[in-house]
Amino acid sequence: MKVLIVDDEKHVREAIRYFVPWEKHHITDIYEASNGQEAMRIMQEQQPAIVFTDMRMPLMDGAELLEWLHSHYPHTKTIVISGYQDFNYVKPAIVYGGTDYLLKPLNSKQLIAAAEHAFKLWLEEEQERHQAHRQNMQLNVLRPLYWDKMLSDLVAGQASFQEVRNSLCEELGMPLFVAECRVALISLQGADCRLLQRFQGDVGLTSFVLANVCNEVLAPKQNGFAFRSWQGGAEIVLLLWSAVAEAQEEMHRINESIRQTYGVQMDIGLSLPAAFPEGLQTAFRQARQSLNERNLLQREGRIHLFREQPGSSGPEESYAFEEQLDKLRIAVLSGDLDKMERVVDGWSDQLAGLPLFTERQFQQLQAEISEVLRRLRPDGEISLELCYDSEGLFSVENWRSQLKALLQHLSEGNTQTPDSRLVGEIRQYLQQNYAQDMTLQHIAERFFISRENVSRKFKQITGENLSDYLTGLRVDKAKTLLQNTNLRLSQISELVGYEDEKYFSRVFKKSTGQSPREYRKQGENQ
Structure with a gap:
């Protein structure tokens, strides 16, 4: 909280400095001005919360200053100190929201009471402003989710x-x-x-x-x-x-x-x-x-565009798909990797020659292939998705490569230990939920294991502390948002799991050696 004392009489300014118990209210920044114009300059530079002002001053009097403060700094609390009881001097203090009007010569008890009243009002209103700001931030985060849900339900x-x-x-x-x-x-x-x-x-x-x-x-x-x-x-x-x-x-x-x-x-x-x-x-x-x-x-x-009668691959292509699936089943039953890869090569050549292959057919085909491959690994994870090239278009060659790689992996057998699988699941869970409030206890309960075992196993398998891994994950997500969006730091902070923007900035700088703003500016200059 900063304070400005405005009076053309030096002894009045010194009296205010002397009588008010600044230390009690943790106030160290106290500025002085001898007229309204000087006060305006200090207000623009320092933005004090409390202003003590005289009414009769050279260059700009107290009435003009109060009007200007009311217009430009409406949250500032003002205490008018004047040697005149005339209504023309009292009126501006009332119209422009002065908290008190004190007459000279100053009474120390009245001065202290007026100052502490202004301090209390400003702190209460500042707390309300912070609360309203936080609520607005939460609403800004929740509003897109509201429309996502509402419009999804509507359509x-x-x-x-x-x-x-x-x-x-x-x-x-x-x-x-x-x-x-x-x-x-x-x-x-x-x-x-x-x-x-x-x-x-x-x-x-x-x-x-x-x-x-x-x-x-x-x-x-x-x-x-x-x-x-x-x-x-x-x-x-x-x-x-x-x-x-x-x-x-x-x-x-x-x-x-x-x-x-x-x-x-x-x-x-x-x-x-x-x-x-x-x-x-x-x-x-x-x-x-x-x-x-x-x-x-x-x-x-x-x-x-939507077509009333969507195209079809025809019975010949559907039969050919079934024929290739049967070949793959036989190759999988034999356990011969070379046979499986030859089936994939033939299938890829067939797909490349088709005039039409729809997304719906592709998803159905992937599901059927996955069922066949489960014979190789009943408890294994079957993933058949990455089949697109650098332009985002379906690639037969990528489909061939990733299917062959999966067959080779499944044929070699799963060498993962139970601890490795557990840590893999924890890492996947953190990658999907990094924006949530994440504690060691929460993770322990989620995976039915003690907190000590979570930390120990994670460190043994990855060589990294779990908390460091989560921090790194969040910082990486923040880097992506800083480089690719114009979101405010407060929004990015909440999106990556930090409610406190200042704490997020400290964590980011400790991890990267740069503040978020410096990192964003560096990306813009590259």
């Missing part, structure tokens, strides 16, 4: 439009009367190599940033709103309520913005125009179907 037919209509108009800019709409969906499945890797494979974080990019494009004309989906089939949903006929061009603009920002384009499914709000669920299903039925072998065109 899925699980919420009433009438319940959110006013909020959509007031907060998201939707016109009061909307006759039709379109729905678009964005999937992150095809963006592994560039966008997801840039955010360290964190789908939630990537979706958050991607929705912000979409809304930056939609915001100027308020054509719609993008949100993270709580439904299956896509990560980002765009609800378009204006310029429906130009929706395809709007999707191209969004994809171009993503390309310019992150160097990758997305696959976007787009519905036909539908009546609003009764056609929302139909539009959502159409957009999802347009993504599921997109041709993975097509190299051009990333906006996929």
Whole structure:
């Protein structure tokens, strides 16, 4: 708390300094001014919380100063000290919120009482401001989650439009009367190599940033709103309520913005125009179907329009898939890795020659292959997902390589010890929940093991303390956000698990040798 004493009489300033028990209230910064103009300069430089001011002064009197303070520093508490009891001097103190009006010569008891009253008021209001600020921060964090959930339920037919209509108009800019709409969906499945890797494979974080990019494009004309989906089939949903006929061009603009920002384009499914709000669920299903039925072998065109009769691979291709699955089953039963790899090579050549291979067929095929491979490792984890190239497009060669690598791994057998598997699960849990309040006790209870064993086993397997690993994980996530977003430090701090921005900054600097602001500035200069 800083204090400013404004009076053209030096002995009055000295009396105030002498009588008020500053140490009791931990006040060390006390400034003096002999007129209103000098006081304005000090206010702009130091922003004191408490101002003692005379009324009659040269250059700028107390009335003018009180009016200026009321306009520019409304939270400042003012105590008027004057040698005049005239109403014209008392009135400004009342109009502009003075806490007390004292007459000269000063009475020490009255002065101390007035000062302590002002100190108490300012501290109480400052506490209220901090509380309100914290609540606003929490609301800013929760508001996107609210809209994600509400709009996800709305397009899925699980919420009433009438319940959110006013909020959509007031907060998201939707016109009061909307006759039709379109729905678009964005999937992150095809963006592994560039966008997801840039955010360290964190789908939630990537979706958050991607929705912000979409809304930056939609915001100027308020054509719609993008949100993270709580439904299956896509990560980002765009609800378009204006310029429906130009929706395809709007999707191209969004994809171009993503390309310019992150160097990758997305696959976007787009519905036909539908009546609003009764056609929302139909539009959502159409957009999802347009993504599921997109041709993975097509190299051009990333906006996929809904077709009334989606294409099919035909009975020949379906039969060929079954034939290859049977060959793979026999090779797996034999345990011969060379046989398995020859099946994969033949299958890859077959896929490359197909005119059409949809996302839906691919997901079904992956599920069937996974079931076959479980014969090699009934208790093992089967992962068949990373099949996209650096442009985010399906790659037969990548599919061949990752399937062969998985077969080799499964054939070699699982050499992991129980402790290694446990630590692997703990690391995976931390990677997925780093933003939550995470204590050693919580992790111990989560994995049914004592706190001591958690620490010891984690250190034995990884060579790193668990707390250091969690801190490193959070700092890495913070680095990604600092380099790729314009979010405030307070927002980034909460997103990576630190409620206290100052503590987050200390942890970040200890880990990297730079403050978050220095790290962000360095990234901007590169």
